Amino acid sequence: MGGTIASSNSTGENGVKPSLSGEELVKNVKGLQEIADVETISFRLKPSADLTFSDLTSAATRISEILDSDADGVVVTQGTDTIEETSFFFDLVINSSKPVVVTGAMRNPTSISSDGDLNLLEAVLVATSSQSKEAGILVVMNGEIHLAPFVQKTNTQNVSTFKSPSLGPVGWISEGKVRFMLKPAYRRIHLPLSNGKEPTIPIVKSVLGDDGIIFKALREEDIQGLIIEATGGGHVSSSVADFVQEYGKSIPIILCSRTGSGEVLTQTYSFKGSEIDLINKGVIPGGILSSVKARILLYLLIKNEYNLQRIAESIQQWL
Numbered sequence: 056m057g058g059t060i061a062s063s064n065s066t067g068e069n070g071v072k073p074s075l076s077g078e079e080l081v082k083n084v085k086g087l088q089e090i091a092d093v094e095t096i097s098f099r100l101k102p103s104a105d106l107t108f109s110d111l112t113s114a115a116t117r118i119s120e121i122l123d124s125d126a127d128g129v130v131v132t133q134g135t136d137t138i139e140e141t142s143f144f145f146d147l148v149i150n151s152s153k154p155v156v157v158t159g160a161m162r163n164p165t166s167i168s169s170d171g172d173l174n175l176l177e178a179v180l181v182a183t184s185s186q187s188k189e190a191g192i193l194v195v196m197n198g199e200i201h202l203a204p205f206v207q208k209t210n211t212q213n214v215s216t217f218k219s220p221s222l223g224p225v226g227w228i229s230e231g232k233v234r235f236m237l238k239p240a241y242r243r244i245h246l247p248l249s250n251g252k253e254p255t256i257p258i259v260k261s262v263l264g265d266d267g268i269i270f271k272a273l274r275e276e277d278i279q280g281l282i283i284e285a286t287g288g289g290h291v292s293s294s295v296a297d298f299v300q301e302y303g304k305s306i307p308i309i310l311c312s313r314t315g316s317g318e319v320l321t322q323t324y325s326f327k328g329s330e331i332d333l334i335n336k337g338v339i340p341g342g343i344l345s346s347v348k349a350r351i352l353l354y355l356l357i358k359n360e361y362n363l364q365r366i367a368e369s370i371q372q373w374l
């Protein structure tokens with residue numbers, strides 16, 4: 056689907072951009088042909104922030120069709136900037152026991168020590184492993200295996216950027232061998248892809264001294280849901296709490312934390328703007344989900360026309 060792993064510079068201008076086909080990506084990966092018969096599909100050639108829900112819907116449909124055939128698994132290559140979102144989208148909508156592995160690269164193919172070939176080889180290895188079955192969508196980068204609901208990009212450039220801050224990787228690849236150490240114990244949610252109306256769901260980050268200016272601006276917009284990336288355990292300024300009161304009972308608002316790991320609180324603090332106050336105003340605690348992952352889940356729930364109560368119940372499955 057593009058990204059750094061598929062980027063090069065054929066025009067001589069400064070910088071690289073997505074330009075390599077699937078065929079070009081796999082052709083020089085040493086050892087790949089020995090571990091799998093790989094068929095490539097050049098699906099999109101985009102920087103990953105430009106991928107849309109429509110792209111993801113088409114990709115998931117295509118992947119599901121492939122998994123229904125005699126393929127043993129699927130590897131998706133794409134830009135690393137949004138892997139944490141796309142992999143979670145696939146995790147929610149692809150209902151197959153066969154492995155689906157997402158990977159990318161931090162160093163493009165023209166740079167020294169590009170990581171793309173190794174990531175691709177190891178992603179294919181993981182996709183061919185019987186241990187990867189029933190594990191949900193996996194992200195393989197830098198020799199580690201991560202679960203889609205938890206993985207996050209944590210560094211702008213380092214090849215070890217992908218972490219699952221609340222639990223760590225569930226396995227790794229060692230000398231070409233796939234090692235799983237942990238298996239998911241949480242209940243996965245599966246949602247159908249739906250043709251429902253396209254919802255708009257902004258993410259608003261809370262900051263010190265927040266006067267709620269973004270919320271004032273949002274009053275003018277037609278939004279169907281909202282994610283609050285709150286400070287600490289799930290707290291906003293008292294001005295923001297006033298705005299939340301206006302929206303909380305009419306549209307789904309999910310409370311997440313800007314800290315990057317851990318569950319949001321539900322029953323510890325009672326000041327204005329605290330998690331207890333916000334929940335009383337109608338906000339749904341987002342549990343362990345990061346703000347960008349909560350947005351993906353809420354998008355699919357709204358697309359499937361879930362009402363507020365069912366949305367709250369579904370999100371709370373993550374607690």
Ligand code: ASP
Nearest residue numbers: 058059102103134135136
């Ligand atoms: N830096 C990004 C990448 O790793 C660009 C993108 O996400 O498309 O691929």
